[in-house]
Amino acid sequence: MKKAMMERYTLERFREASGKILAIVREAQSVEAARQALFAHVSQEQYEMYGTTTISLGAKLHIIRDCARVWRSLLTARSDERAGFSNIQALWDLSHERFRPDLQPGFYAEMLHMAQGLEGKAEHLHAETERASDSLKGREAAIRRSDGLDLLWASVEAKMSRYEDGLLENTQQRRLARRTKIRQGLGATDKQFSDWRWQVAHIARNEVELGRMVTLLPKEREAIKMAVGGRLPFGVTPYYASLLDEEPEAGRDCALRAQVIPPLEYVEKMLAHRSDRECAFDFMLERDTSPIDLITRRYPAIAILKPYNTCPQICVYCQRNWEIDEAMAPDALAAPEELNAAMDYIERHPALREILVTGGDPLALPDKTLLDILHRLAAMPHVEVIRIGTRTPVTLPMRITPRLANALGKFREPGRRELCIVTHIEHPYEITPDLVAAVDRFKRQGISIFNQHVYSFFVSRRFEAAKLRMLLRRSGIEPYYTFMTKGKEETNAYRVPLARLLQEQKEEARLLPGSRRTDEPVYNVPGLGKNYLRAFQHRDLLAVMPDGARVYDFHPWEKGITERASYVGNDVPLLQYLSRLDEIGENPDDYESIWYYY
Numbered sequence: 001m002k003k004a005m006m007e008r009y010t011l012e013r014f015r016e017a018s019g020k021i022l023a024i025v026r027e028a029q030s031v032e033a034a035r036q037a038l039f040a041h042v043s044q045e046q047y048e049m050y051g052t053t054t055i056s057l058g059a060k061l062h063i064i065r066d067c068a069r070v071w072r073s074l075l076t077a078r079s080d081e082r083a084g085f086s087n088i089q090a091l092w093d094l095s096h097e098r099f100r101p102d103l104q105p106g107f108y109a110e111m112l113h114m115a116q117g118l119e120g121k122a123e124h125l126h127a128e129t130e131r132a133s134d135s136l137k138g139r140e141a142a143i144r145r146s147d148g149l150d151l152l153w154a155s156v157e158a159k160m161s162r163y164e165d166g167l168l169e170n171t172q173q174r175r176l177a178r179r180t181k182i183r184q185g186l187g188a189t190d191k192q193f194s195d196w197r198w199q200v201a202h203i204a205r206n207e208v209e210l211g212r213m214v215t216l217l218p219k220e221r222e223a224i225k226m227a228v229g230g231r232l233p234f235g236v237t238p239y240y241a242s243l244l245d246e247e248p249e250a251g252r253d254c255a256l257r258a259q260v261i262p263p264l265e266y267v268e269k270m271l272a273h274r275s276d277r278e279c280a281f282d283f284m285l286e287r288d289t290s291p292i293d294l295i296t297r298r299y300p301a302i303a304i305l306k307p308y309n310t311c312p313q314i315c316v317y318c319q320r321n322w323e324i325d326e327a328m329a330p331d332a333l334a335a336p337e338e339l340n341a342a343m344d345y346i347e348r349h350p351a352l353r354e355i356l357v358t359g360g361d362p363l364a365l366p367d368k369t370l371l372d373i374l375h376r377l378a379a380m381p382h383v384e385v386i387r388i389g390t391r392t393p394v395t396l397p398m399r400i401t402p403r404l405a406n407a408l409g410k411f412r413e414p415g416r417r418e419l420c421i422v423t424h425i426e427h428p429y430e431i432t433p434d435l436v437a438a439v440d441r442f443k444r445q446g447i448s449i450f451n452q453h454v455y456s457f458f459v460s461r462r463f464e465a466a467k468l469r470m471l472l473r474r475s476g477i478e479p480y481y482t483f484m485t486k487g488k489e490e491t492n493a494y495r496v497p498l499a500r501l502l503q504e505q506k507e508e509a510r511l512l513p514g515s516r517r518t519d520e521p522v523y524n525v526p527g528l529g530k531n532y533l534r535a536f537q538h539r540d541l542l543a544v545m546p547d548g549a550r551v552y553d554f555h556p557w558e559k560g561i562t563e564r565a566s567y568v569g570n571d572v573p574l575l576q577y578l579s580r581l582d583e584i585g586e587n588p589d590d591y592e593s594i595w596y597y598y
């Protein structure tokens with residue numbers, strides 16, 4: 001963490017900002033009495049602010065409300081027990097001048113902002129400002145507002161233009177040269193390069209092969225070498241390699257490199273768990289939601305079918321990173337008897353109206369094998385929707401041949417059955433004319449395409465995801481889910497705090513037309529399924545840990561239907577996240593309102 005960021009948040013500064021709170025705690029007779037006194041104070045503070053304030057809602061009133069709610073949640077004995085850490089005990093110790101070496105700047109930063117927020121002293125400014133219409137009415141007010149909105153959009157455009165995309169003329173020119181170089185290096189014709197089978201036969205499987213296609217930084221080379229040496233899955237298609245830049249330091253392709261080149265700490269953690277990977281990395285607890293091999297079921301009317309356990313290219317943070325052995329592993333297709341048993345399971349469960357065929361990447365299967373699987377599903381009267389989960393439009397767009405698109409389109413019987421594609425485009429730089437053409441081949445068959453975005457560190461700068469949404473719609477793809485990154489310890493480098501995702505939704509996505517922000521922000525809770533993040537009533541903030549990590553209690557999706565245990569998960573400390581942004585050249589002040597998203 002950069003020293004400058006840490007120095008902003010010291011115990012002394014926290015004491016200054018939180019004098020009132022510390023005094024209440026100090027005056028209480030016991031920790032329990034302090035808990036009650038502070039709880040009452042927080043409620044009283046909110047009551048008075050709402051009763052007497054002249055502060056407008058747009059400025060800070062909602063922050064007072066949210067901080068009061070969070071304080072109350074943090075102060076309960078239940079929170080202490082669920083989180084395994086007591087914030088009131090920490091405040092008690094601090095107010096009695098007891099040494100707490102465990103408390104770090106991230107903790108003080110959270111407490112300081114919560115104390116300031118409660119008192120209506122939140123320091124952040126609105127991310128954007130628009131000229132108010134003041135006292136104007138009618139057409140005059142509308143013109144003033146329209147002018148303001150033009151200015152607002154101009155600033156949004158300016159911010160989005162920081163991120164290059166694959167449809168820009170410059171990018172296309174650069175990539176044409178990259179493609180020619182890779183193609184010539186592998187002795188291939190243009191026609192061969194555009195053939196998906198040739199691509200699969202030339203997947204870069206180690207640092208030497210990828211190094212021939214693209215400039216690798218020494219640390220990238222080392223990490224790949226270590227991963228491959230430790231038999232971790234690794235693979236990059238020549239097509240995707242052509243999207244990477246010759247000059248990594250230009251920073252345009254960071255998100256793409258992060259998709260396929262594992263960070264060293266990831267490799268080390270994966271290798272440390274070589275023998276117990278199945279348990280250590282099955283973050284989603286798929287083993288507890290798999291009634292039979294190849295099937296995962298978390299909801300009543302949909303199940304996941306995983307007939308094929310490999311992909312043309314390996315994503316570093318793959319949810320099933322313990323299952324996939326190598327890119328296009330020859331033995332990745334499930335055995336016929338296993339697949340039959342899974343199909344029989346679907347057949348025996350007419351509640352299953354929708355089947356997500358994923359893997360691995362089912363579109364990496366040969367046409368006949370894939371179509372046989374789909375025909376079996378389509379023959380079941382209760383299967384109304386077949387979804388195919390695939391990243392081939394991004395990693396191998398030439399796989400979407402007119403013939404394949406046509407064959408898939410035949411599974412659509414409007415009113416009876418739909419077939420749709422769910423893909424995973426992570427960054428605007430991944431959207432290329434090849435990808436757009438592949439999507440178009442599906443669309444011409446009436447096949448809808450949805451995108452699932454993983455909100456990782458490498459796509460989390462201001463307006464980076466907004467730009468992606470703008471391009472997705474333009475390319476015929478509907479933004480569907482935005483996933484909060486998982487708490488998988490080996491993928492820490494990718495994690496983004498929930499507060500940033502909420503901030504992005506409110507301050508960036510909200511500025512886009514409704515058709516561009518159709519994505520639902522979700523957290524895939526282990527063993528439980530999706531927690532919808534937009535509404536705070538689906539979670540509680542239990543505690544702020546000594547390092548500043550927030551601990552959330554995520555409610556089960558079916559809490560209104562049946563009794564089910566919730567899930568407690570630690571988030572990334574906000575100060576740590578802001579510090580990383582600082583390190584890559586972002587101004588942390590541009591993200592200041594993040595402290596007030598809970």
Ligand code: SF4
Binds near residue numbers: 311359360361391
């Ligand atoms: S495409 Fe999906 S299944 Fe394949 S490696 Fe990436 S995340 Fe995993």
